[in-house]
Every structure is written in C-alpha cells, then in structure tokens.
Amino acid sequence: MSDIQEIGIRAREASQAMSTLTTEAKNRALEEMARALVARTAEILTANEEDRRGGRESGISDALMDRLMLTEGRIQEMAAGLREVAALPDPVGEVVDGWRLPNGLDIKKVRVPMGVIGIIYEARPNVTVDAAGLCLKSGNAVILRGSSSAINSNRILTEVIAHAAELAGLPSGCVQLILSTERESAVELMHLRDYVDVLIPRGGAGLIRTVVEESTVPVIETGVGNCHTYVDAEADLEMALNIVINAKTQRPGVCNAMETMLVHRDIATEFLPMAAEAMHERGVVIRGDEVTRKILPAVEEATEEDWYEEYLDLILAVRVVPTIAEAMKHINTYGSKHSDAIVTNDYEAARRFAREVDSADVYINASTRFTDGNQYGLGAEIGISTQKLHARGPMSLRELTSSKFIIHGDGQVRS
Amino acid sequence: MSDIQEIGIRAREASQAMSTLTTEAKNRALEEMARALVARTAEILTANEEDRRGGRESGISDALMDRLMLTEGRIQEMAAGLREVAALPDPVGEVVDGWRLPNGLDIKKVRVPMGVIGIIYEARPNVTVDAAGLCLKSGNAVILRGSSSAINSNRILTEVIAHAAELAGLPSGCVQLILSTERESAVELMHLRDYVDVLIPRGGAGLIRTVVEESTVPVIETGVGNCHTYVDAEADLEMALNIVINAKTQRPGVCNAMETMLVHRDIATEFLPMAAEAMHERGVVIRGDEVTRKILPAVEEATEEDWYEEYLDLILAVRVVPTIAEAMKHINTYGSKHSDAIVTNDYEAARRFAREVDSADVYINASTRFTDGNQYGLGAEIGISTQKLHARGPMSLRELTSSKFIIHGDGQVRS
Numbered sequence: 110m111s112d113i114q115e116i117g118i119r120a121r122e123a124s125q126a127m128s129t130l131t132t133e134a135k136n137r138a139l140e141e142m143a144r145a146l147v148a149r150t151a152e153i154l155t156a157n158e159e160d161r162r163g164g165r166e167s168g169i170s171d172a173l174m175d176r177l178m179l180t181e182g183r184i185q186e187m188a189a190g191l192r193e194v195a196a197l198p199d200p201v202g203e204v205v206d207g208w209r210l211p212n213g214l215d216i217k218k219v220r221v222p223m224g225v226i227g228i229i230y231e232a233r234p235n236v237t238v239d240a241a242g243l244c245l246k247s248g249n250a251v252i253l254r255g256s257s258s259a260i261n262s263n264r265i266l267t268e269v270i271a272h273a274a275e276l277a278g279l280p281s282g283c284v285q286l287i288l289s290t291e292r293e294s295a296v297e298l299m300h301l302r303d304y305v306d307v308l309i310p311r312g313g314a315g316l317i318r319t320v321v322e323e324s325t326v327p328v329i330e331t332g333v334g335n336c337h338t339y340v341d342a343e344a345d346l347e348m349a350l351n352i353v354i355n356a357k358t359q360r361p362g363v364c365n366a367m368e369t370m371l372v373h374r375d376i377a378t379e380f381l382p383m384a385a386e387a388m389h390e391r392g393v394v395i396r397g398d399e400v401t402r403k404i405l406p407a408v409e410e411a412t413e414e415d416w417y418e419e420y421l422d423l424i425l426a427v428r429v430v431p432t433i434a435e436a437m438k439h440i441n442t443y444g445s446k447h448s449d450a451i452v453t454n455d456y457e458a459a460r461r462f463a464r465e466v467d468s469a470d471v472y473i474n475a476s477t478r479f480t481d482g483n484q485y486g487l488g489a490e491i492g493i494s495t496q497k498l499h500a501r502g503p504m505s506l507r508e509l510t511s512s513k514f515i516i517h518g519d520g521q522v523r524s
Numbered sequence: 525m526s527d528i529q530e531i532g533i534r535a536r537e538a539s540q541a542m543s544t545l546t547t548e549a550k551n552r553a554l555e556e557m558a559r560a561l562v563a564r565t566a567e568i569l570t571a572n573e574e575d576r577r578g579g580r581e582s583g584i585s586d587a588l589m590d591r592l593m594l595t596e597g598r599i600q601e602m603a604a605g606l607r608e609v610a611a612l613p614d615p616v617g618e619v620v621d622g623w624r625l626p627n628g629l630d631i632k633k634v635r636v637p638m639g640v641i642g643i644i645y646e647a648r649p650n651v652t653v654d655a656a657g658l659c660l661k662s663g664n665a666v667i668l669r670g671s672s673s674a675i676n677s678n679r680i681l682t683e684v685i686a687h688a689a690e691l692a693g694l695p696s697g698c699v700q701l702i703l704s705t706e707r708e709s710a711v712e713l714m715h716l717r718d719y720v721d722v723l724i725p726r727g728g729a730g731l732i733r734t735v736v737e738e739s740t741v742p743v744i745e746t747g748v749g750n751c752h753t754y755v756d757a758e759a760d761l762e763m764a765l766n767i768v769i770n771a772k773t774q775r776p777g778v779c780n781a782m783e784t785m786l787v788h789r790d791i792a793t794e795f796l797p798m799a800a801e802a803m804h805e806r807g808v809v810i811r812g813d814e815v816t817r818k819i820l821p822a823v824e825e826a827t828e829e830d831w832y833e834e835y836l837d838l839i840l841a842v843r844v845v846p847t848i849a850e851a852m853k854h855i856n857t858y859g860s861k862h863s864d865a866i867v868t869n870d871y872e873a874a875r876r877f878a879r880e881v882d883s884a885d886v887y888i889n890a891s892t893r894f895t896d897g898n899q900y901g902l903g904a905e906i907g908i909s910t911q912k913l914h915a916r917g918p919m920s921l922r923e924l925t926s927s928k929f930i931i932h933g934d935g936q937v938r939s
Binding site for chain 1: 540543544623625629631633636638639717721722736737740742743744760763766767769770771774856874878879880882883884885886887888889890891893894895899900901911912913914916917926927928929930931932933934935936937938939
C-alpha cells in the first residue's frame with residue numbers, strides 16, 4: 110500500500126468520527142489550534158526561513174517570495190482566521206427540506222459533512238491553516254497537498270494544528286499533509302476515489318487545469334477570473350468611473366478584479382477619455398479595439414488573445430460595443446463565468462444583463478471586487494467556484510457539506 | 525471540427541436561448557413532444573423493430589430484449605411522462621436565498637439552468653424521451669448518447685421530439701443525439717468541457733465506472749445500489765419481515781432493492797427461520813455467513829465478494845452481527861452509499877443509525893424501495909446520485925439546475 114493510500118484510509122476513518130462531533134467539540138479544537146500556532150511561532154518562522162532560503166537559491170520572483178513569507182503578524186492572522194471560523198454557524202445537521210408523504214413516511218433532507226476533502230494548492234502556506242479550519246468546522250477530514258517551495262512551512266503548520274486538534278479530542282488523521290511534493294503524489298491523490306469525496310485546487314490556471322483534467326475524484330473548479338464591466342448607454346458616468354477604477358485598481362492581482370471594460374458606443378466618446386485619464390493616473394495600461402483607438406489614439410492594440418486574458422495586473426482591455434446584446438455575447442464568449450458587472454440606469458438593460466450573463470456573480474451598478482465570502486457576509490471562503498455543479502460563486506462552510514435523506518416510518522413497504 | 529464538437533457548439537448556443545424561456549413556452553413544447561410521439565407511433569415501432577431484429581441476430585438476452593422493446597403502450601407511457609414533467613413546477617428563477625449587506629448591496633441567489641447536460645445511457649430507448657423532457661423543463665440543452673443496440677429507436681425518438689420542440693418554439697439544437705455509437709464518440713463527449721456542463725451516466729456499473737474515470741466534464745455518479753436492511757435486537761419482527769420481503773422481492777432488479785440483510789444476534793434464532801421461509805417461498809436464494817449457517821444449515825456460504833455484490837436478482841446475502849456498531853461498519857464498508865434501513869423500536873439505535881450510516885437515503889422502519897423521485901413526491905427523476913457533490917439521492921428537476929448570485933447596487937465600490 111502506498112503512503113498516499115494510507116493517508117486516504119486514515120482520513121476516511123477520521124471523517125467517520127468527525128461527522129458526529131458536536132459544534133462545541135469542533136470549536137474547542139479550532140481554538141486550540143489557534144493558540145498552538147501563536148505559541149509555536151518561533152518554530153514556524155524557522156521552518157519558513159528554510160523555505161525562503163530555498164526560494165532565494167532557486168531565484169523565485171519577489172511576488173512568490175512574498176506569498177511564501179510568514180511573519181509573526183501573519184501567524185496571528187491565521188490564528189484569528191481560525192477563531193473567526195469557530196464563530197461561524199455550524200452547517201452540519203441543518204434540515205434543508207422536509208415533508209410528510211401520503212403514506213405517513215417523514216422525509217428530511219439534512220446537511221452532512223462531505224467526508225474527506227483534498228486541497229491541492231500552491232505557494233501560500235496560510236492555505237494550510239485556512240483550509241484545514243474550514244474543512245474541520247464543516248465536519249470533514251482534510252488531506253493537504255502543497256507545493257515543494259513551502260514544504261517546510263506546510264509541514265510544521267500541519268504538525269502544529271493536527272497535534273492541537275487531537276489534543277482537543279478530534280480524531281487522529283483529521284488533518285494530514287502529503288509530504289511528497291513529487292508530481293506523482295498529486296496524481297495519486299487525484300485518483301483516490303475510494304477515500305476522497307471532493308478535490309479543491311487552489312492556485313493558478315495551470316494547476317486548476319491539471320487537476321480538472323487528471324482527477325477522477327470529483328473536483329470543484331475555482332478561481333480563474335476574467336471579469337468584465339459593461340458601461341451601458343444609460344450609465345451614470347461618474348458612477349461608472351468609480352466602479353471601473355475600483356474593479357481594476359483596488360487590488361489588480363486577484364480573481365475578481367476587472368480585466369476587460371466594455372463601453373456602449375453612444376457614450377464612448379464622452380466616457381473613454383475620462384476613464385483613460387483616471388486609469389493612466391493609476392498606472393493602468395489600456396489595450397483597445399479599433400473603435401477605442403479612434404477615440405484614444407495613444408493606446409495599444411488589443412488582439413483576440415487579450416479578450417481571453419486574466420492579466421492580474423495593471424492592464425485593461427477595452428472594447429466599444431454597439432448594443433448590450435454584443436456586450437453580453439462578448440462576456441459569455443470570452444469570460445470565465447466568474448464576476449461581471451453592468452453600469453446602467455435602464456431598467457430593462459439591468460434585467461436582461463442579470464438574466465442573460467452566464468456568470469457566477471452578476472452585478473448591477475457595483476464593483477466586481479465584492480465577490481468574496483467575507484464581503485457577502487458568508488464568512489471565510491475556501492475558494493470561488495466557476496463551475497456550475499454543486500457550488501457557484503464564493504464557497505464557504507455550507508459548500509463543504511453534502512446532504513442525506515433520512516426517512517422515518519412505521520413499517521411502510523412499497524406496493 | 526468534429527461532429528461531436530459541432531453538436532457541442534449547437535447545444536451551447538441552444539442553451540443560451542433555453543435559459544430565458546418562460547415556463548409556459550417550455551410546457552407547450554413538452555405537450556407538443558408528447559403529441560408527436562403518439563402521432564408518429566408507427567414510425568417509431570418500425571425503427572424499434574429494426575433494433576430488435578439486430579438484437580435477435582446478435583443473440584442478446586431476453587432481459588435486454590425486453591428493455592429494448594417499444595410498444596404502443598410504452599410510447600403512450602413516454603408521452604404521459606412528458607405531460608407529467610410539464611405539470612411539475614419550474615425550478616428556474618427560484619430565489620434560493622437572499623439578503624441585504626450593510627453597504628446596501630442586495631444579494632440574491634437564484635436558480636438557473638445548468639446549461640448543457642450530457643446523458644450517456646444503455647439499452648432503454650425511453651431514456652431518450654424521459655431525460656430530454658427533464659433537461660428541457662429545467663431550461664437546459666441536452667446531448668444524448670445511447671447504445672448501438674437501440675440506435676434506430678433513439679434516432680427516430682430524438683427526431684420526433686426535437687422536431688416537435690422546435691415547432692413549439694424551442695431553439696434548434698436543444699435536443700441532439702450523437703449518432704455514432706463508437707466508443708470514441710462517448711470519449712469525445714466526456715472531454716467536451718467547453719460545451720457540456722455536466723454528464724450523467726445511466727446504466728450498469730461498468731458504464732458508470734468508465735464515465736467517472738474518463739470524463740473531464742463534471743459527472744454525477746448514479747445508480748449502483750448495494751442496499752442493506754439491518755434488523756435490530758429491538759425490532760418488531762413482523763414489521764421486519766414485511767420490510768425485508770418488500771425490499772428484496774417487490775422488484776429485485778432495481779437499484780433500491782435490498783442485497784444484504786444484517787440481523788442482530790439476539791434475535792437471529794427467532795427471526796432467521798421466519799425470514800428464510802418467507803424468502804424461500806418467493807424463490808430467494810440465501811447466502812449466509814457462518815453464524816447464519818448454524819441457524820440455517822441449508823443455506824449457501826457467503827464469501828467476502830458477496831458483501832460487495834449488487835445481485836439485482838433473487839439472491840440475498842445474510843450476516844449476523846453482534847452489535848449495531850458492527851452493522852453500521854458493515855454497511856459503511858461494503859455498501860454503495862445508496863439506501864440502507866434499520867428496523868428497530870429502540871430510540872437510540874434509530875438515532876445512531878440515521879446519523880452514522882453514510883448513505884444517500886437512510887430509513888428507519890421502512891423499505892429501501894421508496895428511494896425514487898416519484899415516491900418522494902419530487903416528480904420524475906433523472907437518476908439517483910450516490911456521490912456527495914451537487915446532489916445526493918433521487919435527482920429531479922432541481923438537481924438539473926445551478927445557481928447564480930445577482931447583486932443589485934447603487935454604485936458601491938470596495939474599500
């Protein structure tokens with residue numbers, strides 16, 4: 110039996126015990142985990158320093174180094190995150206639906222843990238703690254598989270939280286890290302159907318594509334965000350300007366930032382120069398289609414590839430469209446079905462956009478930057494689903510559960 | 525571009541139009557489809573006769589021949605099924621959840637169609653019509669991929685219903701059949717991620733395994749049912765007898781029939797002879813563990829493989845267990861997480877069983893045969909999910925939908 114299989118078996122066993130724990134028991138463990146992280150800060154920083162030394166030696170980028178880095182402050186943030194998860198309502202046991210049949214059978218649909226959740230993620234070591242906290246609170250066992258660049262940090266973080274969780278009475282094996290960072294270990298996890306109920310990849314587009322294509326375990330696709338804002342003919346242009354500036358520049362490196370702005374031709378000559386100036390002031394480079402470049406001759410040309418691009422950077426593709434129908438067609442064709450917005454004061458346009466744009470999160474007169482579990486008031490999120498199965502949009506504790514039917518009878522048989 | 529890809533593109537286009545149709549428009553189309561099926565009975569029977577001739581020549585089993593066969597009565601049943609689906613409430617547009625954020629944003633979570641649904645199925649031509657009806661009612665486009673044995677029947681059925689649907693105003697391409705029954709066509713469908721949102725296999729364990737392992741399109745696993753009834757020490761033995769007879773013999777060839785009976789040792793000497801006699805009278809062959817065979821010396825020996833078996837036949841595996849814990853361990857180890865029952869009058873045993881048995885449908889004092897969309901009052905079902913992602917248990921119209929967040933604002937931006 111391979112190491113990964115053994116981890117799977119342990120996780121499955123732990124998940125059975127996890128599924129019947131009380132909320133109090135789970136919260137106590139999260140609290141214990143938070144305390145242990147802070148208490149063992151020195152060890153964690155030492156392990157992290159080792160990863161960073163490795164990173165420096167292999168010459169990884171500054172951005173990656175920043176993601177890898179842990180500090181006393183960041184460890185406190187992870188601990189605070191666990192306490193926030195403890196404070197969230199427990200989704201397990203919620204009766205989602207229920208009714209009585211004519212024959213007297215009482216049917217209840219009840220929320221239950223998913224079972225075993227696998228998380229495959231990249232550089233950020235905080236995912237180790239954040240994901241584990243959400244999975245445990247929702248009654249699941251979790252198998253973590255991080256990247257080699259953060260292996261020392263991930264190992265100590267897992268050790269600290271798993272030890273604390275067990276001390277607090279959670280079953281051994283409820284949080285496990287796959288120590289091998291060879292490609293094979295990830296592939297094996299992706300085929301562990303008997304022991305893993307769902308796999309959630311967290312990272313760049315490449316990682317997500319690999320998991321989606323290779324995994325036989327059901328996957329929830331997360332994260333890639335090629336988001337649009339469509340400024341309609343009937344938009345309040347000041348409002349539109351605020352929204353597009355926010356959507357593009359408030360935090361350009363994240364999945365709910367705007368990548369393409371679509372502008373109705375009737376307001377293009379008025380709006381584009383305003384927008385271009387504001388974008389320019391904030392260091393945003395514009396790539397425009399032909400009509401845009403007639404109005405803004407200085408901007409670069411956008412190619413077909415630009416419409417597909419998730420820049421995650423201070424670059425903005427701009428296209429002028431003749432109708433809302435064209436805007437929606439553009440979004441449904443090139444977008445990633447993540448978050449898309451319209452700015453308009455036209456009732457019918459707002460209603461059509463909300464219905465016909467096939468995205469997880471559709472905004473009328475607001476910035477796409479709100480797509481986030483915390484912003485929505487749902488609490489910490491495990492990711493943002495861009496697929497349609499199971500969960501769509503920000504996924505929080507509820508999305509880490511399944512349901513089962515419980516049927517109470519008095520001897521009913523089928524005739 | 526391949527044929528399958530073209531089908532995918534047409535389906536995607538059709539799905540966009542489908543998603544905004546009114547309930548009235550969809551119901552009118554279902555009615556039209558029902559009428560056309562009956563009107564074109566002769567053509568359908570001719571095509572079916574061709575399939576049956578092929579079946580006879582290649583010597584398929586009587587059971588398979590029966591599944592393949594269409595009659596006037598069966599065509600009327602299909603038509604009646606479409607009318608029943610028309611009468612069901614439309615899931616699309618249902619506001620599942622909604623709230624206002626402190627910043628004034630109004631968030632709604634609204635049920636939307638899945639988009640494009642692929643169905644891969646085996647012999648029964650009625651699946652062509654049943655699945656299409658459910659997919660269309662829930663606002664989806666559907667791609668059907670049946671087996672070679674039923675290709676002529678499937679082709680005429682699809683032609684009849686697609687033509688009727690279009691006449692009634694549904695978009696062209698909303699129902700399509702893949703004509704090639706080569707293995708490659710199914711494999712290509714399983715990789716059509718850009719155009720297919722979910723794939724539902726309907727058929728035997730082999731088909732389902734293949735789809736689960738090969739598909740990069742998200743799959744909902746359906747159907748395999750290794751179901752148990754546990755007769756507890758505190759069971760009413762008359763009730764238990766009724767339930768196990770019903771679960772085993774009322775229709776042995778279906779997924780919610782009982783395959784293994786577990787009996788608490790305290791009542792085994794009293795209950796097993798009663799059960800064995802009743803089973804024997806109905807032609808059921810028992811395979812028992814060692815303890816069972818001490819009480820019922822005439823029964824065959826059950827091997828480890830028997831515990832995993834979905835007989836779909838008049839065969840019953842029987843095991844005597846010392847505790848409810850052992851019964852649940854057996855079910856969670858060997859079962860297929862489909863439908864499992866306890867018969868007991870012990871409050872604590874009932875409560876434990878409901879919580880700790882990790883199955884889609886858990887029964888207390890009732891037959892597992894009730895696991896069915898119609899029996900549950902949910903209307904026609906597209907299958908019974910035995911996985912935990914997205915849907916678990918009988919899947920009806922709601923389970924063919926996804927959701928999206930619609931956020932209405934007045935210019936809100938994130939700070």
